[in-house]
Amino acid sequence: MASRPNKIRPVRRPILNKETSEFEPCWDILKSALTDIHNKNASRLSFENLYRASYKIVLRKKGQLLYDRVKEFEEEWFRNHVLPPIAGLVSSNLVSVALLQRPGLSAHERRETGERFLRGIRDTWEDHNMSMNMVADILMYLERSYVSEARQPSIFAATIGLFRDHILRNNLDGVSEQLDQPLVMFDLINAVILDLINMERDGDIIDRNLLRQITSMLEALYETDEEPENAKLYLTVFEPRFLAASQSFYRDECDKLLREGSASAWLRHTQRRLQEEHNRCETSLSILTTDKIAQVVEQELIVAKLNDFLAMEGTGMKSMVDNDRHEDLSILYQLVSRVDKTKHALKHILQTRVMELGLEIEQTLKSTDFSAPVAGAEVEDVGEAGEKTKAQPLSAAAQQTAAAIKWVDDVLQLKDKFDNLSRVCFNQDLVLQSAVTKSFSDFINMFHRCSEFVSLFIDDSLKRGLKGKSDEDVEAMLQKAIVLLRYLADRDMFERYYQKHLARRLLHNKSEIHTEKELVRRMKAELGNHFTTKFEGMFKDMELSKDLSENYRDHVRSLGDADIKNIDLGLHVLTTNNWPPEVMGRSANQEDGGRAECTFPPAIKRLQESFFKYYLKDRSGRVLTWVASAGTADIKCVFPKVPGKESGPLSKERRYELNVSTYGMIVLELFNGVAEGESLSFEEIQAKTNIPAHDLIRTLGSLSIPPKSRVLAKEPLSKNVKPTDRFSFNAQFASKTIKIKAPVISSASKVEDNEERKQTERKNDQTRAHVVDAAIVRIMKQRKELTHTQLTTEVIGQLAGRFKPEISMIKKRIEDLLVREYLERIEGGTAAYRYLA
Amino acid sequence: MSDSEYITLVSSDGFEFVVLREAALVSPTIKGMLRSQFSEAQTGRCTFPEISAIVLEQVVEYFHYWYRNRDKEDVPDMDIPVELCLELLMAANYFNLDAKPAVRDAV
Numbered sequence: 001m002a003s004r005p006n007k008i009r010p011v012r013r014p015i016l017n018k019e020t021s022e023f024e025p026c027w028d029i030l031k032s033a034l035t036d037i038h039n040k041n042a043s044r045l046s047f048e049n050l051y052r053a054s055y056k057i058v059l060r061k062k063g064q065l066l067y068d069r070v071k072e073f074e075e076e077w078f079r080n081h082v083l084p085p086i087a088g089l090v091s092s093n094l095v096s097v098a099l100l101q102r103p104g105l106s107a108h109e110r111r112e113t114g115e116r117f118l119r120g121i122r123d124t125w126e127d128h129n130m131s132m133n134m135v136a137d138i139l140m141y142l143e144r145s146y147v148s149e150a151r152q153p154s155i156f157a158a159t160i161g162l163f164r165d166h167i168l169r170n171n172l173d174g175v176s177e178q179l180d181q182p183l184v185m186f187d188l189i190n191a192v193i194l195d196l197i198n199m200e201r202d203g204d205i206i207d208r209n210l211l212r213q214i215t216s217m218l219e220a221l222y223e224t225d226e227e228p229e230n231a232k233l234y235l236t237v238f239e240p241r242f243l244a245a246s247q248s249f250y251r252d253e254c255d256k257l258l259r260e261g262s263a264s265a266w267l268r269h270t271q272r273r274l275q276e277e278h279n280r281c282e283t284s285l286s287i288l289t290t291d292k293i294a295q296v297v298e299q300e301l302i303v304a305k306l307n308d309f310l311a312m313e314g315t316g317m318k319s320m321v322d323n324d325r326h327e328d329l330s331i332l333y334q335l336v337s338r339v340d341k342t343k344h345a346l347k348h349i350l351q352t353r354v355m356e357l358g359l360e361i362e363q364t365l366k367s368t369d370f371s372a373p374v375a376g377a378e379v380e381d382v383g384e385a386g387e388k389t390k391a392q393p394l395s396a397a398a399q400q401t402a403a404a405i406k407w408v409d410d411v412l413q414l415k416d417k418f419d420n421l422s423r424v425c426f427n428q429d430l431v432l433q434s435a436v437t438k439s440f441s442d443f444i445n446m447f448h449r450c451s452e453f454v455s456l457f458i459d460d461s462l463k464r465g466l467k468g469k470s471d472e473d474v475e476a477m478l479q480k481a482i483v484l485l486r487y488l489a490d491r492d493m494f495e496r497y498y499q500k501h502l503a504r505r506l507l508h509n510k511s512e513i514h515t516e517k518e519l520v521r522r523m524k525a526e527l528g529n530h531f532t533t534k535f536e537g538m539f540k541d542m543e544l545s546k547d548l549s550e551n552y553r554d555h556v557r558s559l560g561d562a563d564i565k566n567i568d569l570g571l572h573v574l575t576t577n578n579w580p581p582e583v584m585g586r587s588a589n590q591e592d593g594g595r596a597e598c599t600f601p602p603a604i605k606r607l608q609e610s611f612f613k614y615y616l617k618d619r620s621g622r623v624l625t626w627v628a629s630a631g632t633a634d635i636k637c638v639f640p641k642v643p644g645k646e647s648g649p650l651s652k653e654r655r656y657e658l659n660v661s662t663y664g665m666i667v668l669e670l671f672n673g674v675a676e677g678e679s680l681s682f683e684e685i686q687a688k689t690n691i692p693a694h695d696l697i698r699t700l701g702s703l704s705i706p707p708k709s710r711v712l713a714k715e716p717l718s719k720n721v722k723p724t725d726r727f728s729f730n731a732q733f734a735s736k737t738i739k740i741k742a743p744v745i746s747s748a749s750k751v752e753d754n755e756e757r758k759q760t761e762r763k764n765d766q767t768r769a770h771v772v773d774a775a776i777v778r779i780m781k782q783r784k785e786l787t788h789t790q791l792t793t794e795v796i797g798q799l800a801g802r803f804k805p806e807i808s809m810i811k812k813r814i815e816d817l818l819v820r821e822y823l824e825r826i827e828g829g830t831a832a833y834r835y836l837a
Numbered sequence: 838m839s840d841s842e843y844i845t846l847v848s849s850d851g852f853e854f855v856v857l858r859e860a861a862l863v864s865p866t867i868k869g870m871l872r873s874q875f876s877e878a879q880t881g882r883c884t885f886p887e888i889s890a891i892v893l894e895q896v897v898e899y900f901h902y903w904y905r906n907r908d909k910e911d912v913p914d915m916d917i918p919v920e921l922c923l924e925l926l927m928a929a930n931y932f933n934l935d936a937k938p939a940v941r942d943a944v
Contacts, residue, residue: 040874047875048883051866055931137869144865144933 023062026053037134050138058142074159089120114192115207118214125217132159153225161225194245211284243296250300263315267331270301298339306345317349329425351439358443361410365403408457441487454484455497462511482522490803500580506542537578545572555614599690601669633665659741663691663699671729679728697721709740772813780835788831845882852890854897860904864932892924
């Protein structure tokens with residue numbers, strides 16, 4: 001447009017013409033219109049006409065005059081027509097009910113009175129509000145052009161404010177005198193609203209719509225005509241009073257709930273109240289208040305007496321947890337999360353409860369009598385004869401094993417319980433989960449046999465059940481094992497036990513190798529490489545041995561040596577470091593006699609030599625030690641027909657396949673050379689075989705005591721083997737099955753007795769000492785100089801994954817290293833060390 | 838109150854313009870006219886005794902111009918006959934088209 005050659009012509013027809021644009025005629029039009037508007041006769045007025053009238057006044061610069069005239073007119077109208085009916089609304093009844101809180105009226109009457117009053121206020125307000133809106137509309141041009149320039153409150157604000165100044169702030173003289181404090185209409189309105197709200201809280205039905213209309217009125221009115229956004233009367237006057245009244249209401253209610261003494265009722269009540277207040281803000285008050293009133297309720301009903309409710313006897317949190325009252329706990333969690341993001345109270349109680357229940361498990365364990373066999377806790381001692389001997393008390397070792405399994409089961413159950421709580425009630429809350437986990441870890445590690453028990457549990461699960469179980473069951477079991485493992489602090493202890501148990505399982509082929517490998521793989525993922533190297537070494541040994549045995553078999557076949565053909569050799573070549581010393585025949589009990597080499601029968605000796613030769617062909621320089629204590633042998637034996645028996649199994653020649661330990665084989669081989677009817681004494685057998693005494697007792701026991709495998713007759717017949725007993729070939733032996741297994745006691749994993757346990761701990765401490773030494777040297781080599789405290793912290797940090805070293809031990813190791821001159825003290829105030837290369 | 842989609846604007850010389858209600862509401866003056874209880878709101882017919890058809894036609898055209906382009910960017914200028922400039926300026930003032938919407942209108 002700007003680029004066009006513009007030529008402005010004179011106005012052809014002036015918009016303003018003199019006669020109709022004088023102030024007074026225009027004002028007369030407007031004045032009569034205002035009266036009509038108040039009398040609700042607006043529909044016969046033309047808006048355009050009125051608008052044009054005010055428009056012209058403003059154009060003629062008479063805006064201020066118009067503004068003043070309108071204000072004057074409205075004030076007068078207000079005084080003459082609006083106020084008188086309002087005064088009639090304030091009845092003495094209303095005042096005494098709402099402000100003086102005098103009793104005497106029923107709730108129903110009180111409500112009626114209050115609502116009637118509010119309705120009157122509302123009607124007046126709505127009339128006034130509508131009229132003022134219309135007035136402001138026709139004076140639109142005045143508002144826009146004049147008022148904004150003159151920096152006055154808009155005509156609308158000025159006229160709507162009349163309501164505030166002349167009604168809400170109107171003194172209630174009579175009442176003020178009675179109460180001895182100045183009171184205005186607004187106080188009365190507030191009091192009535194609060195009274196109504198309290199009635200609704202007590203269960204009455206009130207006119208919510210009416211409340212909403214009154215609060216909208218308060219939201220539309222401001223403290224001053226300037227109408228700053230934060231000075232709505234609703235926010236400045238009503239809301240604080242509402243919150244204060246609610247606070248005292250809920251404080252009383254909280255006390256009442258406390259007296260009633262049911263945490264469960266309290267939870268539900270609080271939840272309902274929160275919802276109610278939320279709804280109230282949406283339907284009756286203003287959403288501006290939603291958060292604030294929620295805070296009040298939270299503060300008064302939840303925070304104020306939280307601990308009292310949680311500690312309630314019989315219904316408090318303890319009983320909720322114990323009785324799995326999931327609904328209660330869910331509500332509790334929701335409520336507490338509202339007020340405390342750290343959920344300190346919940347955390348504390350959960351932790352205490354886990355500790356208590358955990359220690360209870362240990363207590364139960366001590367007081368439970370495991371002499372009665374526990375279902376599913378069948379152990380090797382009972383073995384094949386399980387059905388028959390089930391009623392018999394278990395041996396001490398078996399009882400211990402049962403105890404271990406019960407302990408683990410209980411812990412897992414407890415864990416399941418709390419996992420379930422976390423899932424169902426606590427929304428998998430991380431804070432609570434980690435707190436519970438910590439408590440679990442704490443009580444498990446307070447139980448000094450935890451490492452052993454966990455390993456035993458795994459041992460038991462892998463040996464029994466897994467055959468024929470579905471993948472899910474196996475998976476669940478593996479999962480459980482890892483879960484428990486995660487809790488253990490002294491992992492080196494666990495490693496030691498696990499190694500022992502794993503060795504037994506592998507050598508006696510008690511478990512499925514792929515499950516074992518899977519478990520170890522998971523341990524590796526969980527605890528790192530160094531933890532599982534030995535286990536993996538063991539698996540590798542097993543595999544190599546299998547190949548080796550087969551190759552050797554081929555080798556023998558190709559040789560065609562008649563002597564050896566009769567004996568099939570299967571063997572495991574084990575790397576000393578990977579396997580536990582007990583298995584390797586280096587157990588502490590044998591220390592006295594060095595490595596006791598038992599005497600193998602000549603046939604076996606030849607076999608050994610043949611294999612050794614074969615083995616060294618490819619691997620010269622290696623040393624093989626024969627460990628008889630860990631092996632088994634299948635023997636075919638022939639029991640000749642017993643003379644004199646014409647019928648029954650004894651009348652025929654009987655062939656059996658006997659599965660015995662290597663020692664058992666050696667002993668039986670011995671009896672091949674004994675004439676019929678003769679016997680050997682315990683000492684004779686020991687002298688000839690050189691089997692360690694306690695192993696021999698066990699071996700002979702398995703061959704001469706259980707009825708199913710009694711191939712040797714013992715003199716005298718008793719349940720125990722004594723060094724004075726004599727043994728002979730039991731020609732009367734008969735069995736229903738062809739394959740017979742002589743129970744091998746050593747393959748049962750059992751709990752160590754106190755003596756063994758001390759041994760294990762001592763050994764473990766020795767190992768730890770080395771590990772700590774290594775850690776210190778490693779750290780010092782890198783850092784060169786460190787203070788004592790720094791060094792201690794670093795050592796603990798490095799070893800955290802394996803075990804928790806005691807401070808005293810670290811100190812001792814440092815001193816030892818000082819003596820051995822790996823380190824030296826730095827002279828000075830604080831204790832510090834320097835690494836000596 | 839008439840809720841028709843269209844309203845009628847009448848000029849001083851008796852011409853009637855039927856306008857989309859929503860388009861006309863761009864003018865706070867017309868908005869005020871139509872929201873209250875006054876006769877215009879009842880009938881949907883607004884008479885402007887001091888505005889000629891020539892000017893009112895341009896005003897109506899602006900209403901629709903505004904309505905068509907209300908959500909668009911890069912709107913082309915509207916052509917305005919030069920000789921009507923002054924009268925249109927006054928009309929715009931009368932229709933409050935130059936003012937920012939008041940707080941009360943926004944509600």
